[in-house]
Amino acid sequence: MPELPEVEAVCRRLREQVVGARIVEARVVRCGTPAIERLAPGRRIESVERRGKHILMGLSGGLALDIHLRMSGDLFVIAGGGPSPASARIWLALAGRKRRAIILDDPRALAVANVLSVAQVEALDKGLGPEPLSGDFTRERFSDAARRSRQPAKLFLMNQRRVAGIGNIYAAEVLFRARIGPRRPIGRLRPSRLAALYSAIVSVLRDAVQSTFIAYSGPGEFRDAETFPLAVYGRERQPCLVCGAKIRRIVQGGRSTYFCPGCQR
DNA sequence: AACACGACCTGGTAGC
């Protein structure tokens, strides 16, 4: 479910709601280290940031809570001690009369959460490629990395060490917008095509962040409220919106890849 | 080094 745009939407909502709040109790059923129960209570949430697909909640005392939603995770605030989903995995109760709590919900329980030191956050940061919507992500840097790789373009885009935050859906959509075949070895693309790919990464993600944030108003919303129009993902055998050719599905790295054989070369 | 594949989990759905 969550790639960069969805994680960004989750972060923005959470930031509005919880920065400044104090955690009074933590319960971990699955998906997180038990250390969270010991280390989180008593700390104030100082920030909520996104790095790639990671959510980093800065806590007072120099720690950070690192949450990765993986395939089916979601993170949101409930109030009034109201019912939490059966698949809630982590509860962070917040101080105050409204009895609010941050919930990590994940039916598949694949999400992961850890308490990190400053040094560990730095290591996490170093292990990820540049943020595609930041100034760190330049055309030169992208082209240099791409030229040194023989990976199929799709797999390169999904590699978090190359660019942070792109997953299976947006890799497919980016390649469609750049009109590049997903199996093309990225290092053999002409400079003009690499430039087109770079531009497509930035524009697709920028558009998706915008529309996803508008659509995402609460728990589970982005699961159904997909307002970013997907041109190829999930559209096997349907006609291409540009040329009318039938969208194809292949498997790369064990994941489905959708593309238009007419538009993408 | 680069790739394929299984493991981690649960739930939804297409097809028989």
Add this chain to the structure above:
DNA sequence: TGCTACCAGGTCGTGT
């Protein structure tokens, strides 16, 4: 209806 098989937006470890 009820079963089975496959599929799912991610990442890691292992093996070739």
